[in-house]
Amino acid sequence: MMAKAEAKTTGKIKIQYFRSQICTPEKHKKVVKGLGFTRLNQIVEREDSPSTRGMVKKIPHLVRIVE
Numbered sequence: 001m002m003a004k005a006e007a008k009t010t011g012k013i014k015i016q017y018f019r020s021q022i023c024t025p026e027k028h029k030k031v032v033k034g035l036g037f038t039r040l041n042q043i044v045e046r047e048d049s050p051s052t053r054g055m056v057k058k059i060p061h062l063v064r065i066v067e
Helices: 026-034 050-058
Strands: 012-017 042-047 063-066
Touching: 012 050, 026 050
Parallel strands: none
Antiparallel strands: 012 042, 012 063
């Protein structure tokens, strides 16, 4: 018998880089790069962990969490 496939939570969040990092402190630029962004309006999927949430919380004016 085949078992039903369970809907499993992935534990991932999608983050969009929507505002330029020009004229921001060097720390903010490093956080953007650390999240893996290379261009504007890019959406990346990262593990939903406290460290990732903390990085997003440091630069809320540059990134947003999308569904």
